[in-house]
Amino acid sequence: MKVEEKYESSLNDSQLVLLGFELNRSQTTLILILSFIGLFMVTFELAIGISFNLFQFIFVVIPTYMEYPEVYHDLYLYYYFAPVITGIIKSSIFLFLSVYVLKKILNHNSHNDIKKKSKRKIIQQDRIVNWFGLKLSHGQSLFIFGLSLVGILYSIEFYIGSTTYLSRILEDLCFIPEGPNRATTHIILLDNVPIIITVIFIALCLYSIIASRRGKPASPSKRIVKNYGLLIFIGSFIILLFILIRFFSHLFLFTDLANILGISQNAPNSYQTEDFFRVIAIIIICLILMTLSYFLKESPNDDTKLNDKITWLRIKLTPKRAIILLSLAILGIIVFGFPSLTIFAIMGISNYLYNFRVESLISIIIPCIPAIFSCYAIVKVVKKHRLKKFIDAIEDSEEITCKWFKFNLNLLNSVIFFSLSIAFSIFFIFSLILMNVNARMLISGISIPYSVNIFDEFLWIIRFVIMMSVNSLLLAVNIYTIKKTKHSIKSR
Amino acid sequence: MMNIIFEISRYIIFIIIGIILIIWYWKKKGWDVSFKVSLIFIFIWKTIIFFIFLGIDLLIEEYWIISYYYFYDEIIYLLIMIFRFFINIFLGITFLKIIYKQKMQESIVIILMIVIIEIILENIILLVYPFLYFLT
Numbered sequence: 001m002k003v004e005e006k007y008e009s010s011l012n013d014s015q016l017v018l019l020g021f022e023l024n025r026s027q028t029t030l031i032l033i034l035s036f037i038g039l040f041m042v043t044f045e046l047a048i049g050i051s052f053n054l055f056q057f058i059f060v061v062i063p064t065y066m067e068y069p070e071v072y073h074d075l076y077l078y079y080y081f082a083p084v085i086t087g088i089i090k091s092s093i094f095l096f097l098s099v100y101v102l103k104k105i106l107n108h109n110s111h112n113d114i115k116k117k118s119k120r121k122i123i124q125q126d127r128i129v130n131w132f133g134l135k136l137s138h139g140q141s142l143f144i145f146g147l148s149l150v151g152i153l154y155s156i157e158f159y160i161g162s163t164t165y166l167s168r169i170l171e172d173l174c175f176i177p178e179g180p181n182r183a184t185t186h187i188i189l190l191d192n193v194p195i196i197i198t199v200i201f202i203a204l205c206l207y208s209i210i211a212s213r214r215g216k217p218a219s220p221s222k223r224i225v226k227n228y229g230l231l232i233f234i235g236s237f238i239i240l241l242f243i244l245i246r247f248f249s250h251l252f253l254f255t256d257l258a259n260i261l262g263i264s265q266n267a268p269n270s271y272q273t274e275d276f277f278r279v280i281a282i283i284i285i286c287l288i289l290m291t292l293s294y295f296l297k298e299s300p301n302d303d304t305k306l307n308d309k310i311t312w313l314r315i316k317l318t319p320k321r322a323i324i325l326l327s328l329a330i331l332g333i334i335v336f337g338f339p340s341l342t343i344f345a346i347m348g349i350s351n352y353l354y355n356f357r358v359e360s361l362i363s364i365i366i367p368c369i370p371a372i373f374s375c376y377a378i379v380k381v382v383k384k385h386r387l388k389k390f391i392d393a394i395e396d397s398e399e400i401t402c403k404w405f406k407f408n409l410n411l412l413n414s415v416i417f418f419s420l421s422i423a424f425s426i427f428f429i430f431s432l433i434l435m436n437v438n439a440r441m442l443i444s445g446i447s448i449p450y451s452v453n454i455f456d457e458f459l460w461i462i463r464f465v466i467m468m469s470v471n472s473l474l475l476a477v478n479i480y481t482i483k484k485t486k487h488s489i490k491s492r
Numbered sequence: 493m494m495n496i497i498f499e500i501s502r503y504i505i506f507i508i509i510g511i512i513l514i515i516w517y518w519k520k521k522g523w524d525v526s527f528k529v530s531l532i533f534i535f536i537w538k539t540i541i542f543f544i545f546l547g548i549d550l551l552i553e554e555y556w557i558i559s560y561y562y563f564y565d566e567i568i569y570l571l572i573m574i575f576r577f578f579i580n581i582f583l584g585i586t587f588l589k590i591i592y593k594q595k596m597q598e599s600i601v602i603i604l605m606i607v608i609i610e611i612i613l614e615n616i617i618l619l620v621y622p623f624l625y626f627l628t
Contacts, residue, residue, distance in 0.1 A: 432611045439618035
């Protein structure tokens with residue numbers, strides 16, 4: 001009976017339908033934070049992509065090519081242009097999605113939504129999704145859906161822009177040691193591994209998109225996987241896919257399977273055997289972790305009361321502080337998470353391939369510290385349905401609205417916008433100072449000396465103008481947002 | 493590294509812009525502040541900043557050793573610029589509090605606004621510089 005009541009209340013909380021998914025207030029809040037971050041970060045990224053990469057291609061690469069086309073490779077222009085345009089298209093899609101979601105959430109009117117409910121199919125919240133045998137809640141399936149959308153775009157970009165660090169990792173995985181300073185591989189492996197891994201990732205993402213939209217009605221007896229269980233599964237699965245590349249490289253280079261590819265079989269030795277056993281050990285560990293995640297279950301209705309003594313680094317988390325912390329932590333994980341993952345992947349692979357060293361471990365951990373702090377903050381606010389309680393506490397306390405462009409913001413949205421705008425303002429001021437430094441260094445002759453070509457200087461000025469205009473515009477929007485939303489912090 | 497013509501032209505432009513901004517802000521807030529007081533405030537603030545920046549630039553010019561790596565030069569120069577940014581804000585707020593007897597929050601808003609506009613203007617001046625170099 002208690003469970004049914006809880007389901008009913010969660011349905012009543014539902015406020016928004018996005019891409020067919022019914023969202024509750026916690027999910028809406030998280031998506032609003034992401035879309036606001038995306039709006040500024042992707043715009044900045046797009047400006048960099050256009051003013052640097054695209055302009056470099058149009059004004060430098062093409063004229064150079066046209067001067068002596070015979071000295072370049074046939075597909076030279078394609079190899080240069082494809083990653084540039086893919087990056088710009090990817091950023092444009094993300095920007096479109098950010099703007100669309102932001103407008104949708106801010107324009108949201110519950111009455112309109114109820115009318116629409118009857119017209120189109122809505123993926124309800126009270127359902128359980130089966131994904132690779134794991135039982136997921138509605139929120140977890142939404143996470144998988146978002147991750148898959150991002151995964152498809154990044155997989156395509158990775159394949160087309162094949163000079164990325166990830167390609168280097170894939171190449172390293174294909175080289176099998178034959179001696180202390182010697183490794184072997186075959187050109188067939190190096191050529192085909194990127195396309196195979198891209199196809200596998202796209203297929204998995206497509207499956208996840210379809211699976212996350214399907215589901216069966218939830219029942220009290222069914223238990224869902226824990227959030228960290230899901231993360232362990234995803235992490236182990238990705239590592240398993242990458243390590244399988246090395247596993248099959250071993251098989252195709254050192255066993256009779258070499259005949260299938262039509263290449264000569266290498267003779268195994270102790271170095272190769274030792275590496276093969278290490279690969280097997282990693283595969284077993286990944287499989288154990290994946291299996292373990294199937295047993296990390298909880299009831300979808302596990303709930304806790306909002307504890308007044310929730311603290312983060314000894315700071316007492318009031319509802320407003322919690323929302324500010326969550327917004328900044330999500331921004332932190334986006335800003336620091338990607339470089340941390342890159343360093344982790346590169347250093348992790350190099351540690352695996354070229355013996356373990358303590359200093360390498362330190363150099364992996366130090367860049368990951370901001371990301372770890374951000375993760376800790378997110379977990380602190382989100383776990384055990386605390387976010388819902390924080391949101392309820394804010395929305396029940398008082399109703400203050402303010403106008404932001406043509407949208408009306410409630411207190412919760414104002415707090416989110418205020419905290420993120422402060423962070424973005426600092427970033428854009430820093431960016432302006434950085435531009436100032438580069439320009440001063442150029443003038444003083446410390447950096448690259450003046451080019452003899454006035455055209456190069458003109459291109460430099462155009463880039464500078466675009467980047468500074470975009471930077472100033474985004475900074476102005478953030479200052480405007482701070483001005484409009486500052487009352488939300490002052491209030492009780 | 494230091495360019496005296498650039499520094500003086502920047503100093504004059506920033507005084508003019510600073511006066512315009514501060515008078516606009518006081519009028520917007522509905523406070524009655526005379527032009528003379530605004531001029532004194534901006535003049536003191538910008539003159540002290542001018543000499544501090546000039547001193548920093550002279551020190552850099554005297555002791556700067558261009559390192560082999562461009563990256564380290566950029567980092568050092570970036571740290572100097574960040575230091576200049578904060579000292580500019582700190583002195584602006586201090587003088588504003590002394591002269592206008594305003595609250596901290598009001599001082600921060602107007603000083604930040606002036607300093608950010610100064611950075612954008614400085615970037616524009618720096619942008620025109622290489623172009624003039626070629627025209628001459």
